[in-house]
Amino acid sequence: MSPRSSQQLARMREETREKILGTALQLFARRGFHGASIGEIARQAGLSKGLAYHYFESKQAILEAIIEEGFAEIERMMTVALDVEDPHQKLVVLLERTFAVTEQDSEFWRVFTGLILQPDIWEGFQQRFMKFFEGVIGSFVDLFASLGFEDPRAEALLFAATLDGIMLHFILDQPEYPLEQVKNGLIRRYQKR
Amino acid sequence: MSPRSSQQLARMREETREKILGTALQLFARRGFHGASIGEIARQAGLSKGLAYHYFESKQAILEAIIEEGFAEIERMMTVALDVEDPHQKLVVLLERTFAVTEQDSEFWRVFTGLILQPDIWEGFQQRFMKFFEGVIGSFVDLFASLGFEDPRAEALLFAATLDGIMLHFILDQPEYPLEQVKNGLIRRYQKR
Amino acid sequence: MSPRSSQQLARMREETREKILGTALQLFARRGFHGASIGEIARQAGLSKGLAYHYFESKQAILEAIIEEGFAEIERMMTVALDVEDPHQKLVVLLERTFAVTEQDSEFWRVFTGLILQPDIWEGFQQRFMKFFEGVIGSFVDLFASLGFEDPRAEALLFAATLDGIMLHFILDQPEYPLEQVKNGLIRRYQKR
Amino acid sequence: MSPRSSQQLARMREETREKILGTALQLFARRGFHGASIGEIARQAGLSKGLAYHYFESKQAILEAIIEEGFAEIERMMTVALDVEDPHQKLVVLLERTFAVTEQDSEFWRVFTGLILQPDIWEGFQQRFMKFFEGVIGSFVDLFASLGFEDPRAEALLFAATLDGIMLHFILDQPEYPLEQVKNGLIRRYQKR
DNA sequence: TATGAATGAGCCTTCATTCAT
DNA sequence: CATGAATGAAGGCTCATTCAT
Numbered sequence: 001m002s003p004r005s006s007q008q009l010a011r012m013r014e015e016t017r018e019k020i021l022g023t024a025l026q027l028f029a030r031r032g033f034h035g036a037s038i039g040e041i042a043r044q045a046g047l048s049k050g051l052a053y054h055y056f057e058s059k060q061a062i063l064e065a066i067i068e069e070g071f072a073e074i075e076r077m078m079t080v081a082l083d084v085e086d087p088h089q090k091l092v093v094l095l096e097r098t099f100a101v102t103e104q105d106s107e108f109w110r111v112f113t114g115l116i117l118q119p120d121i122w123e124g125f126q127q128r129f130m131k132f133f134e135g136v137i138g139s140f141v142d143l144f145a146s147l148g149f150e151d152p153r154a155e156a157l158l159f160a161a162t163l164d165g166i167m168l169h170f171i172l173d174q175p176e177y178p179l180e181q182v183k184n185g186l187i188r189r190y191q192k193r
Numbered sequence: 194m195s196p197r198s199s200q201q202l203a204r205m206r207e208e209t210r211e212k213i214l215g216t217a218l219q220l221f222a223r224r225g226f227h228g229a230s231i232g233e234i235a236r237q238a239g240l241s242k243g244l245a246y247h248y249f250e251s252k253q254a255i256l257e258a259i260i261e262e263g264f265a266e267i268e269r270m271m272t273v274a275l276d277v278e279d280p281h282q283k284l285v286v287l288l289e290r291t292f293a294v295t296e297q298d299s300e301f302w303r304v305f306t307g308l309i310l311q312p313d314i315w316e317g318f319q320q321r322f323m324k325f326f327e328g329v330i331g332s333f334v335d336l337f338a339s340l341g342f343e344d345p346r347a348e349a350l351l352f353a354a355t356l357d358g359i360m361l362h363f364i365l366d367q368p369e370y371p372l373e374q375v376k377n378g379l380i381r382r383y384q385k386r
Numbered sequence: 387m388s389p390r391s392s393q394q395l396a397r398m399r400e401e402t403r404e405k406i407l408g409t410a411l412q413l414f415a416r417r418g419f420h421g422a423s424i425g426e427i428a429r430q431a432g433l434s435k436g437l438a439y440h441y442f443e444s445k446q447a448i449l450e451a452i453i454e455e456g457f458a459e460i461e462r463m464m465t466v467a468l469d470v471e472d473p474h475q476k477l478v479v480l481l482e483r484t485f486a487v488t489e490q491d492s493e494f495w496r497v498f499t500g501l502i503l504q505p506d507i508w509e510g511f512q513q514r515f516m517k518f519f520e521g522v523i524g525s526f527v528d529l530f531a532s533l534g535f536e537d538p539r540a541e542a543l544l545f546a547a548t549l550d551g552i553m554l555h556f557i558l559d560q561p562e563y564p565l566e567q568v569k570n571g572l573i574r575r576y577q578k579r
Numbered sequence: 580m581s582p583r584s585s586q587q588l589a590r591m592r593e594e595t596r597e598k599i600l601g602t603a604l605q606l607f608a609r610r611g612f613h614g615a616s617i618g619e620i621a622r623q624a625g626l627s628k629g630l631a632y633h634y635f636e637s638k639q640a641i642l643e644a645i646i647e648e649g650f651a652e653i654e655r656m657m658t659v660a661l662d663v664e665d666p667h668q669k670l671v672v673l674l675e676r677t678f679a680v681t682e683q684d685s686e687f688w689r690v691f692t693g694l695i696l697q698p699d700i701w702e703g704f705q706q707r708f709m710k711f712f713e714g715v716i717g718s719f720v721d722l723f724a725s726l727g728f729e730d731p732r733a734e735a736l737l738f739a740a741t742l743d744g745i746m747l748h749f750i751l752d753q754p755e756y757p758l759e760q761v762k763n764g765l766i767r768r769y770q771k772r
Numbered sequence: 773t774a775t776g777a778a779t780g781a782g783c784c785t786t787c788a789t790t791c792a793t
Numbered sequence: 794c795a796t797g798a799a800t801g802a803a804g805g806c807t808c809a810t811t812c813a814t
Contacts, residue, residue, distance in 0.1 A: 009773090016773095031313045034227035037808060048775045050812085059809065114310045116365060117303055118225045154378035157362070157371070158355060165358025169350075172309060178350070185347040201793095205798080230783060241800050246785065248798095394814095398777080418697045420613035423804060434779050439806065496696055502751060503693045506610045540764040543748075543757070548737060551744025555736075558695060564736070571733035588794090595794095616787060627796050629791085638788065 017055050019045045021069065024062045029110045033063060033121060060124075067115070067125060070108040071132070077101050082139075087146045091190055094143075099183050102167045110171050136160070147190070162186070210248050212238045214262065217255045222303045226256055226314055253317070260308070260318060263301040264325070270294050275332075280339040284383055287336075292376050295360045303364050329353070340383070355379070403441050405431045407455065410448045415496045419449060419507055446510070453501070453511060456494040457518070463487050468525075473532040477576055480529075485569050488553045496557050522546070533576070548572070596634050598624045600648065603641045608689045612642055612700060639703075646694070646704060649687040650711070656680050661718075666725045670769055673722075678762050681746045689750050715739070726769070741765070 023045040027036035038059055042052045056062045081097050084090040102109065116122050140156035149155045170177045216238040220229035231252055235242045249255045274290050277283040295302065309315050333349035342348045363370045409431035413422035424445055428435045442448045467483050470476040488495065502508050526542035535541045556563045602624040606615035617638055621631045635641045660676050663669040681688065695701050719735035728734045749756045 013773090030311075032225055032227055032307075032311045034225060035311070035313060038810085039808070049810085050776065051774055053810070054773070110310055113361075114225075114307055117307045117310075118223070118228065120224045120228060151378065154374055157375050158359075158378050158382075161358030161362050161375070162351060162355040163358065164361055165354030165356065166351075168306075168357055168361065169354050181347055182350050182354070185344065185351055189351075202797085209798085231785085232783075242785085243787085243801070244799055250785095252784070395776080402777085416697070417699045418611055418613055418693075420611055421697065421699060424806085425804070435805090436780070436807080437778055440777070443806095445805065499747075500611075500693055500696045503689055503696075504609075504611045504614070506614060537764070540760055543761050544741065544745075544764055544768075547744030547748050547761070548741040549744065550747055551740030551742065552737075554692075554743055554747065555740050567733055568736050568740070571730065571737050575737075592794090617789085618787070628789085629797065630795055632789070633794070 013055075016047065016051075020047070020052055020055055020062065021066055025066050025107055025111060028063065028066070028114075029107045032114060033059075033111075033118075063115070063121075064125075066108070067112065070105060070112065071129070073105070074101055087143060088191065091143060091147070092187055095183060095186060098163055099166075099179055102170055103179060106171050106174065109167055113168065113171070206248075209240065209244070212240070213245055213248055213255065214259055218259050218300055218304060221256065221259070221307075222300045225307055226252075226304075226311070231255075256304075256308070256314075257318075259301070260305065263298060263305065264322070266298065267294055280336060281384065284336060284340070285380055288376055288379060291356055292359075292372055295363055296372060299364050299367065302360055306361065306364070399441075402433065402437070405433070406438055406441055406448065407452055411452050411493055411497060414449065414452070414500075415493045418500055419445075419497075419504075424448075449497075449501070449507075450511075452494070453498065456491060456498065457515070459491065460487055473529060474577065477529060477533070478573055481569055481572060484549055485552075485565055488556055489565060492557050492560065495553055499554065499557070592634075595626065595630075599626070599631055599634055599641065600645055604645050604686055604690060607642065607645070607693075608686045611693055612638075612690075612697075642694070642700075643704075645687070646691065649684060649691065650708070652684070653680055666722060667770065670722060670726070671766055674762060674765060677742055678745075678758055681749055682758060685750050685753065688746055692747065692750070 020041065024036070024041045027041055027044065030036070038052060039049055041062070042049045045052070052062075056065065077100065078094075078097055081090060081094040084093050115125070137156055137160060140159055141152050144152035144155040144159070166179070166182055170179055213234065217229070217234045220234055220237065223229070231245055232242055234255075235245045238245075245255075249258065270293065271287075271290055274283060274287045277286050308318065330349055330353060333352055334345050337345035337348040337352070359372070359375055363372055406427065410422070410427045413427055413430065416422070424438055425435055427448075428438045431438075438448075442451065463486065464480075464483055467476065467480045470479050501511065523542055523546060526545055527538050530538035530541040530545070552565070552568055556565055599620065603615070603620045606620055606623065609615070617631060618628055620641070621628045624631070631641075635644065656679065657673075657676055660669060660673040663672050694704070716735055716739060719738055720731050723731035723734040723738070745758075745761055749758055
């Protein structure tokens with residue numbers, strides 16, 4: 001009733017929500033969306049199935065929230081790179097941020113990549129993220145243009161593919177993958193010029 | 194032994210088998226392994242659920258057959274690249290074959306990538322393919338060594354990531370993705386030296 | 387913890403559980419374990435198939451619960467006989483109890499005997515009951531020893547066989563079988579001495 | 580075409596028939612009627628499913644043939660006992676024959692006992708065998724009457740129960756069960772008088 | 773907010789049986 | 794006589810979702 005207790009309540013709600021989301025992310029990553037069950041998510045999150053449905057109206061809604069929050073964090077982390085003026089510096093910051101995100105949210109990327117590969121599920125998300133990807137490619141093109149590349153679009157596509165390929169390999173090899181070494185290799189490649 | 198001409202029988206069996214495998218590939222690609230049902234596969238392949246089980250002992254076995262056949266074809270297509278002596282030429286042939294395989298079997302790659310991302314299902318396949326991937330990376334390292342790279346291992350990792358990233362992007366954008374342009378960009382990059 | 391009165395809940399659970407077990411016992415008795423289906427059990431018990439699986443994790447588990455509960459009751463009923471000191475009196479009490487159990491739980495005995503005859507299913511239960519049977523035979527041997535039989539082991543085996551044979555015949559002929567008359571015949575046989 | 584070859588053919592038919600029946604008996608004994616499948620029977624008998632259906636029109640028919648043949652053999656073996664005049668001698672021969680049959684056809688008895696316990700399947704057989712059982716009990720009554728028992732019917736029931744109980748125990752303990760010892764115990768019991 | 777009983781559809785799989793050859 | 798491809802009906806089991814409390 002008091003503002004204090006309602007604040008506490010809101011915090012608890014938020015904690016439960018995050019608990020569900022975190023557990024679901026783990027299980028989606030391990031078994032895929034169809035392979036993970038709400039029952040297991042609830043049990044592992046330490047709450048009842050019914051309660052899970054108080055927080056999310058469906059399994060699909062849980063997935064949507066995961067993707068939404070994942071992208072919110074990614075955008076948060078990447079905005080830093082946009083402020084850098086010097087193109088060489090910008091590329092370095094961009095790489096550093098990208099690798100940091102990759103490393104930090106590897107479970108999210110696993111789910112996200114799996115999702116994107118499944119037309120049936122991805123369909124509902126597609127439109128929401130189209131602009132995002134186009135924006136990324138666009139800023140890559142601008143970057144490589146200002147770095148003086150002959151064919152900045154081709155280079156941007158290669159660059160994007162390389163980043164996603166690294167992410168994929170990192171997800172799969174996880175603790176063994178030499179992310180740092182690969183990052184430095186990339187930085188060197190674009191500094192040499 | 195058999196009252197039916199055994200040749201005719203074998204052909205029928207092979208046709209039905211391929212029909213099941215092809216349909217399953219499509220549906221696994223569209224909905225993922227867990228999302229696709231044997232019922233739908235059978236219906237779309239024009240046969241009864243029971244018959245599908247006459248040909249494959251489980252859903253898992255269908256997936257295994259798909260992966261097995263897919264890799265058989267890939268190995269068939271890639272062996273050509275191994276015969277080329279000149280390193281620059283070899284890299285070009287390698288790229289050409291890789292892109293051809295990517296284009297030809299994009300549905301297979303979609304399923305395969307989705308599979309690799311799902312620890313639960315992948316587990317059973319892992320061992321079978323470990324050697325294959327290690328072999329690929331190994332031959333990439335050799336190639337870049339003979340091309341005179343300072344750190345051929347780092348370059349090989351980047352190269353592999355780039356190829357897989359391109360494959361991923363191609364799968365996702367399919368008819369729009371400028372595969373040819375990207376391929377030429379890559380060839381140019383390694384020819385400049 | 388629970389929003390429902392937990393007492394009420396426990397009672398409901400127990401009632402549903404017993405309903406399932408009772409119906410399953412009937413159907414296992416009528417059609418055998420493999421011949422009875424969960425669907426039919428559920429329908430006849432007035433609940434959904436899904437709910438049956440909420441209470442028991444498998445058909446096998448239902449059977450196990452039936453056997454477990456059956457034996458619990460039998461042990462409860464037979465312990466009385468153990469307290470009797472005088473051997474003649476003990477044998478009479480033993481017979482009386484045995485025949486009472488036979489009559490009361492004839493459906494259970496039908497299922498149990500069917501089970502014991504099917505190596506595939508019985509396998510999983512064997513160990514659990516070995517000690518029980520050995521104990522029974524052992525106490526029969528002691529009894530006939532204290533009754534002064536020359537070869538108490540041989541007599542115990544015959545006695546056990548007779549009891550099980552009577553049980554079998556009673557199960558099969560049910561309302562017509564002259565259980566009382568047979569019991570008296572047995573008592574007379576061992577009193578004559 | 581020649582009488583010789585048609586005889587051969589008949590013998591082959593008979594052999595195949597017996598092969599199916601024998602294999603089915605084994606599997607029914609191990610898994611029960613519902614638990615054994617025609618597919619497994621055919622495979623284990625070394626022939627095709629289709630061929631099995633040339634010999635028996637249904638799974639039920641196989642079971643019927645097993646029971647029919649089993650009883651034919653039992654009747655064949657038991658007729659010897661009927662010729663004996665002296666009651667004491669007759670009882671001994673009867674016991675010896677019974678135990679021989681038990682030992683020789685234990686798999687059959689396992690199936691038969693399991694069958695008799697399952698009202699649903701047994702129903703169809705009941706009438707066919709009612710006379711047989713009544714006849715057996717009747718001859719037991721006569722026997723014990725001529726042996727001078729006060730209540731020959733009660734003794735006959737006990738005797739029958741003992742025999743069936745021994746059979747049950749023998750089936751279950753198989754190689755360990757001291758059949759010989761038990762048989763001698765029984766003979767002694769009835770000789771003492 | 774929180775629980776867990778309850779449902780019903782659907783999934784993988786098995787199997788008795790039929791039939792073209 | 795003999796084969797095995799083919800079917801269709803269950804059967805055991807799972808699971809997203811709802812709902813009374």
